[in-house]
Amino acid sequence: MKFDLPLISPPLRTILSNYLKTARLVLLAVLVTTLLGTLTSISAPYLFSRLIDQLTSASMAGGLLWAFMAYAVLMGAAYTFQRMSSFLTFMTSESLNFVTSTAFFARLLEKTSDFFLEHNPAEIESAQQKGASALNIVVQFALAAVLPSIAQLILALGLLGTVLDLDIALIVFGYGVVYVALVTRAASVTRPHLDEAIEQSQASSRFVGNAISSMDTLRQFQSDRWMIGQFNDRERTVLDAFGRYAMIQVRYAFVFGLALTAQFAITLWLLVPRVAAGELTVGDLVLFNTLLLQLNIPFQMMGQAIQQFAQSYSNFVPFARMWQAESHDDPDSTRSFAVTEGVIAFTDVSYLYGNGRGVCGVNFTARRGTITYIIGDTGSGKSTLFKLLLKAMRPATGSITIDGVDLGSIAGADWFAHVAAVPQDIVLLNDTLATNIVLGRPFDQARLRRAAERAAILGFIEGLESGFQTMVGERGLKLSGGERQRIAIARALYADPAIVLLDEASSALDAETEKDIMDQLRRLRDEVTIIAITHRLSVIAADDNVVRIGSTPT
Numbered sequence: 001m002k003f004d005l006p007l008i009s010p011p012l013r014t015i016l017s018n019y020l021k022t023a024r025l026v027l028l029a030v031l032v033t034t035l036l037g038t039l040t041s042i043s044a045p046y047l048f049s050r051l052i053d054q055l056t057s058a059s060m061a062g063g064l065l066w067a068f069m070a071y072a073v074l075m076g077a078a079y080t081f082q083r084m085s086s087f088l089t090f091m092t093s094e095s096l097n098f099v100t101s102t103a104f105f106a107r108l109l110e111k112t113s114d115f116f117l118e119h120n121p122a123e124i125e126s127a128q129q130k131g132a133s134a135l136n137i138v139v140q141f142a143l144a145a146v147l148p149s150i151a152q153l154i155l156a157l158g159l160l161g162t163v164l165d166l167d168i169a170l171i172v173f174g175y176g177v178v179y180v181a182l183v184t185r186a187a188s189v190t191r192p193h194l195d196e197a198i199e200q201s202q203a204s205s206r207f208v209g210n211a212i213s214s215m216d217t218l219r220q221f222q223s224d225r226w227m228i229g230q231f232n233d234r235e236r237t238v239l240d241a242f243g244r245y246a247m248i249q250v251r252y253a254f255v256f257g258l259a260l261t262a263q264f265a266i267t268l269w270l271l272v273p274r275v276a277a278g279e280l281t282v283g284d285l286v287l288f289n290t291l292l293l294q295l296n297i298p299f300q301m302m303g304q305a306i307q308q309f310a311q312s313y314s315n316f317v318p319f320a321r322m323w324q325a326e327s328h329d330d331p332d333s334t335r336s337f338a339v340t341e342g343v344i345a346f347t348d349v350s351y352l353y354g355n356g357r358g359v360c361g362v363n364f365t366a367r368r369g370t371i372t373y374i375i376g377d378t379g380s381g382k383s384t385l386f387k388l389l390l391k392a393m394r395p396a397t398g399s400i401t402i403d404g405v406d407l408g409s410i411a412g413a414d415w416f417a418h419v420a421a422v423p424q425d426i427v428l429l430n431d432t433l434a435t436n437i438v439l440g441r442p443f444d445q446a447r448l449r450r451a452a453e454r455a456a457i458l459g460f461i462e463g464l465e466s467g468f469q470t471m472v473g474e475r476g477l478k479l480s481g482g483e484r485q486r487i488a489i490a491r492a493l494y495a496d497p498a499i500v501l502l503d504e505a506s507s508a509l510d511a512e513t514e515k516d517i518m519d520q521l522r523r524l525r526d527e528v529t530i531i532a533i534t535h536r537l538s539v540i541a542a543d544d545n546v547v548r549i550g551s552t553p554t
């Protein structure tokens with residue numbers, strides 16, 4: 001079986017080392033209870049077989065009954081330790097879930113904007129779920145199956161070799177090797193079908209994410225039947241791939257049955273005549289049967305573990321791919337950066353996307369004291385300039401400086417402490433108006449009201465029954481487009497930024513509200529550098545700085 005180790009190792013290393021730190025004590029308890037469970041479960045049948053051989057009415061009077069009681073205690077202890085170990089293992093799995101989901105979320109926040117253009121939330125969620133459950137299964141199996149199985153195997157094989165004879169121990173061991181080899185082979189033959197099923201199920205989640213975000217449009221164009229058909233086709237592909245996987249495993253079940261029959265037949269063929277000849281006692285035969293049954297359980301467990309590991313690997317791949325997708329290459333925060341004059345200079349800046357479109361040779365300077373308007377045809381690259389300013393990507397050529405400092409050398413955290421943007425597509429959280437404006441920054445009622453006032457939305461909010469505590473609905477869709485824009489402007493102004501970027505921030509507003517907001521912003525222009533993208537030339541005043549962006553080659 002081939003595994004892409006460079007792909008899965010980095011997330012595994014980070015998550016498992018955090019997990020070992022978090023669950024150290026419980027893991028130790030799992031180890032101890034597992035070992036005790038194994039010792040007691042092997043010593044109980046051994047004691048029983050010896051007692052059976054000594055069982056006469058005279059020996060009963062000599063205290064053998066108490067030895068049988070000791071056997072009963074051993075049996076109870078074995079069960080107790082095994083159960084304790086399995087629940088302690090379950091406890092650690094919750095720690096693992098916690099570590100996996102928090103590490104993945106932190107990693108997601110480092111991803112580039114392109115990542116979120118490629119992957120929608122439903123698909124990301126599905127990869128996260130699959131990855132977390134794959135890791136959980138591997139760790140649970142390692143602790144609850146592989147570890148006790150190996151301990152049980154070593155002890156039981158040792159006992160079998162000492163009490164009965166080495167040949168029998170070798171036959172049992174040989175069966176184990178054949179069994180594990182068969183499971184490995186079955187897992188490797190079925191892997192391509194499993195990989196395909198998981199790949200298709202990821203594509204299906206992406207499809208669901210797309211469908212949910214455009215549900216109203218689909219209904220309006222009566223495209224829902226078409227979407228259902230497409231979804232069914234995708235799910236059918238997943239089902240077929242899982243079906244092929246399961247059918248191959250079903251065929252292998254016959255081979256496993258044959259191997260088990262051969263193991264019992266050969267060993268009984270050798271042992272039964274030796275009992276008849278008086279070389280072995282009936283107790284030996286009973287012990288053999290119990291140990292054989294016990295030995296087969298760990299082999300089956302190990303086989304299942306191999307099967308689960310192979311399945312978990314396939315499930316972990318989408319998670320690992322997202323984990324490894326390109327992240328922002330950001331310098332460390334120095335906290336020493338401060339905006340002084342607020343002069344932003346673009347010098348010969350170019351950036352082309354993979355399709356050859358973007359911006360070429362842009363030169364302009366934005367200062368306080370005036371609003372800098374960026375204008376240009378649709379697709380000329382105005383929003384791309386903002387993405388560059390917001391460090392979503394770096395210029396391919398040229399430079400962007402702030403008060404003479406290259407933007408590339410400023411850490412994201414330091415830069416975002418000074419800049420606030422109102423994007424073209426406003427995203428609001430399904431939470432209250434206050435939360436959407438403050439967005440986790442230190443709460444200050446006076447600032448909140450001032451920001452709302454400057455964004456010309458205070459009157460509207462105060463007129464609502466729940467005021468700032470009004471819930472905005474999924475993606476803020478309980479508000480109008482213009483209200484959403486004003487909330488986003490209030491959000492941008494809340495922390496008194498030194499630089500404000502507005503990407504068609506007033507496009508959904510009526511002329512009067514737009515004028516109101518721009519007048520408010522104009523009052524800030526001596527303290528704040530304001531750059532605004534607009535298609536509405538009517539908002540531009542005579543003393544504004546206007547930068548026209550030309551079309552780029554396609």
Ligand SMILES: Nc1ncnc2c1ncn2[C@@H]1O[C@H](COP(=O)(O)OP(=O)(O)OP(=O)(O)O)[C@@H](O)[C@H]1O
Pocket residue numbers: 117353354355357358359376377378379380381382383384385
């Ligand atoms: N992520 C992307 N991948 C590939 N091409 C892109 C991407 N984003 C934008 N483009 C292309 O780059 C060009 C500039 O896009 P941009 O959004 O910056 O234009 P714009 O001037 O803001 O347009 P508009 O006025 O319509 O909002 C367009 O031709 C667009 O198709």
